Amino acid sequence: LRADRRVTAATRDRVTAAAEQLGYVASEIGRSLSSRSTRRIALLLTDLGSPFYPCLVAPLYEAFEEAGYRMDLFSDQSDNPTVLRRLRRHSIDGVVLATPLLTSDFAQDLHAEGVPFVFVNRTSEDVPADCSVVDNTLGASLAGSALVRFGHHRIGAIFGPAETSTGRDRERGFRIALDAGGIALDEASVRRGPFTFETGYEFLGELVASMPPPTAVFCGSDAIGIGAINAARKLGVDVPGRLSLVGFDDIPMASWEVFQLTTVRQPIQRMAEAAARLLIERIEAGPVQLPPRRIVFEPEFVSRGTLAPPPDAAPIP
Amino acid sequence: LRADRRVTAATRDRVTAAAEQLGYVASEIGRSLSSRSTRRIALLLTDLGSPFYPCLVAPLYEAFEEAGYRMDLFSDQSDNPTVLRRLRRHSIDGVVLATPLLTSDFAQDLHAEGVPFVFVNRTSEDVPADCSVVDNTLGASLAGSALVRFGHHRIGAIFGPAETSTGRDRERGFRIALDAGGIALDEASVRRGPFTFETGYEFLGELVASMPPPTAVFCGSDAIGIGAINAARKLGVDVPGRLSLVGFDDIPMASWEVFQLTTVRQPIQRMAEAAARLLIERIEAGPVQLPPRRIVFEPEFVSRGTLAPPPDAAPIP
Numbered sequence: 001l002r003a004d005r006r007v008t009a010a011t012r013d014r015v016t017a018a019a020e021q022l023g024y025v026a027s028e029i030g031r032s033l034s035s036r037s038t039r040r041i042a043l044l045l046t047d048l049g050s051p052f053y054p055c056l057v058a059p060l061y062e063a064f065e066e067a068g069y070r071m072d073l074f075s076d077q078s079d080n081p082t083v084l085r086r087l088r089r090h091s092i093d094g095v096v097l098a099t100p101l102l103t104s105d106f107a108q109d110l111h112a113e114g115v116p117f118v119f120v121n122r123t124s125e126d127v128p129a130d131c132s133v134v135d136n137t138l139g140a141s142l143a144g145s146a147l148v149r150f151g152h153h154r155i156g157a158i159f160g161p162a163e164t165s166t167g168r169d170r171e172r173g174f175r176i177a178l179d180a181g182g183i184a185l186d187e188a189s190v191r192r193g194p195f196t197f198e199t200g201y202e203f204l205g206e207l208v209a210s211m212p213p214p215t216a217v218f219c220g221s222d223a224i225g226i227g228a229i230n231a232a233r234k235l236g237v238d239v240p241g242r243l244s245l246v247g248f249d250d251i252p253m254a255s256w257e258v259f260q261l262t263t264v265r266q267p268i269q270r271m272a273e274a275a276a277r278l279l280i281e282r283i284e285a286g287p288v289q290l291p292p293r294r295i296v297f298e299p300e301f302v303s304r305g306t307l308a309p310p311p312d313a314a315p316i317p
Numbered sequence: 318l319r320a321d322r323r324v325t326a327a328t329r330d331r332v333t334a335a336a337e338q339l340g341y342v343a344s345e346i347g348r349s350l351s352s353r354s355t356r357r358i359a360l361l362l363t364d365l366g367s368p369f370y371p372c373l374v375a376p377l378y379e380a381f382e383e384a385g386y387r388m389d390l391f392s393d394q395s396d397n398p399t400v401l402r403r404l405r406r407h408s409i410d411g412v413v414l415a416t417p418l419l420t421s422d423f424a425q426d427l428h429a430e431g432v433p434f435v436f437v438n439r440t441s442e443d444v445p446a447d448c449s450v451v452d453n454t455l456g457a458s459l460a461g462s463a464l465v466r467f468g469h470h471r472i473g474a475i476f477g478p479a480e481t482s483t484g485r486d487r488e489r490g491f492r493i494a495l496d497a498g499g500i501a502l503d504e505a506s507v508r509r510g511p512f513t514f515e516t517g518y519e520f521l522g523e524l525v526a527s528m529p530p531p532t533a534v535f536c537g538s539d540a541i542g543i544g545a546i547n548a549a550r551k552l553g554v555d556v557p558g559r560l561s562l563v564g565f566d567d568i569p570m571a572s573w574e575v576f577q578l579t580t581v582r583q584p585i586q587r588m589a590e591a592a593a594r595l596l597i598e599r600i601e602a603g604p605v606q607l608p609p610r611r612i613v614f615e616p617e618f619v620s621r622g623t624l625a626p627p628p629d630a631a632p633i634p
Contacts, residue, residue, distance in 0.1 A: 048375045051368070058365045072389045197573075233574040256514075257550040258575040
């Protein structure tokens with residue numbers, strides 16, 4: 001009845017039919033007491049309002065559903081110490097961490113408690129654990145190389161938080177590419193903030209007000225980039241005529257006509273599916289310790305409408 | 318330990334402190350067996366990817382959290398007959414229905430089973446139940462009246478689904494206002510579809526290709542309106558110079574510079590809070606039957622940048 005894959009389809013159908021006929025409803029509570037398994041997964045997310053996370057939640061939910069697991073959403077801060085207590089109380093089988101901080105010891109706690117878990121999109125530091133991520137360093141380096149290739153010299157950046165693996169790795173990759181291209185990142189034109197619309201919206205105003213303003217700004221996520229586009233619109237700054245912008249993620253919104261945001265794509269759906277598979281394998285392996293597994297997807301540079309040569313560029317001969 | 322509000326703060330603190338000292342973790346499973354209460358609420362949502370629902374999920378989650386309830390998200394189709402079985406199995410205390418169809422008998426089933434539930438945003442037909450909604454008919458009539466007031470005569474609409482209460486009521490309100498203003502709705506310029514970006518994007522193309530094209534289009538939701546703006550951008554149709562657009566909802570995105578969507582605001586946060594309160598009251602009243610309660614919020618017309626007089630309008634003398 002719980003869609004165990006070790007049971008053949010024919011047997012499952014017979015049991016289901018018999019249960020239907022008898023009006024039998026499996027009690028999750030009874031089942032939990034007998035098997036100590038709840039077939040429940042907890043997804044921890046700190047930002048329900050972000051346009052990025054729905055892209056991750058839907059395929060995660062489906063992948064778990066298909067394997068007979070229910071995914072519950074916890075929206076607390078992952079640093080909140082009450083979450084672990086609550087996770088224990090709800091007796092979940094495993095945890096997906098999508099928004100941990102590098103410095104959080106929550107993953108350490110899960111590890112110490114023996115709770116199976118997986119990182120997706122972001123990771124914490126120093127925890128040997130399963131994870132499914134894109135190569136953020138490489139992805140941001142593609143964005144940096146593109147700005148160099150288009151001839152930009154006055155380059156700024158609105159990075160994500162330094163205390164997240166995605167924020168840190170994207171900043172590192174971007175800086176590496178600029179270095180390699182012999183272009184300095186103007187430190188007066190560097191900002192950091194949460195991966196939100198508001199971050200891009202507020203900081204872009206500061207950057208274009210500096211003298212001389214940057215001709216290109218790398219944004220640590222598409223949400224930041226879309227905030228930046230909106231700020232540019234408000235300030236009458238032509239994108240990409242006067243200012244080029246590049247994001248990171250390739251959420252669906254990035255391809256909308258009003259944005260046409262040049263960005264770096266991470267394969268969000270495949271990342272989610274891989275994370276679900278890693279976690280389920282770990283749960284079903286039982287007390288046997290699997291080694292930590294790390295799946296790293298390749299990023300892809302996506303050229304759209306927000307990257308052009310700088311306004312002061314000499315025409316290409 | 319379960320934050321019962323009938324326990325004084327002082328007693329609660331003493332119990333919590335003692336439990337901390339003993340390392341006691343309340344087992345939800347044990348508690349469920351003793352009290353038959355799980356302190357769990359199920360939220361049923363069919364569209365996790367929509368930009369509207371996160372605005373509803375976050376305040377719902379917080380309101381339940383504050384009252385000591387955990388909200389779990391179910392993303393199935395509400396018509397799916399397995400959902401009720403699963404809801405029973407997880408032994409939840411109550412259900413929030415945010416995306417029911419008018420024709421769905423799921424709410425009837427919950428009612429028959431004695432499961433406490435509340436409608437928020439949308440309702441089903443013929444079920445005497447608690448609900449927290451905006452006056453959708455009135456709201457859409459404000460949009461219709463504004464189009465008439467600005468002098469539009471060739472008016473189209475991209476409504477939501479007729480099988481949803483929001484789709485039906487907004488269409489009705491819009492038609493009533495046009496009738497009252499003596500303006501016909503051009504039936505060749507009427508479309509209906511899901512409350513999504515794609516609906517607006519695809520149908521706007523059809524409407525502006527008709528001869529003569531409408532000078533104003535009402536969109537049944539902001540997501541539809543934002544899809545329409547993007548389609549207009551792709552087709553080179555100036556908004557609002559050649560085409561006026563009005564949405565419904567006032568999600569945060571509607572106020573972004575690139576959209577500046579004129580729309581009808583529903584107070585989403587207050588609707589969510591009221592829905593949580595209605596459901597908690599019903600759960601805590603126990604077997605006592607409360608009468609069905611209906612909370613209807615007032616809509617507000619929000620004037621932004623996508624509504625102007627039609628291009629063929631005589632200058633105002």
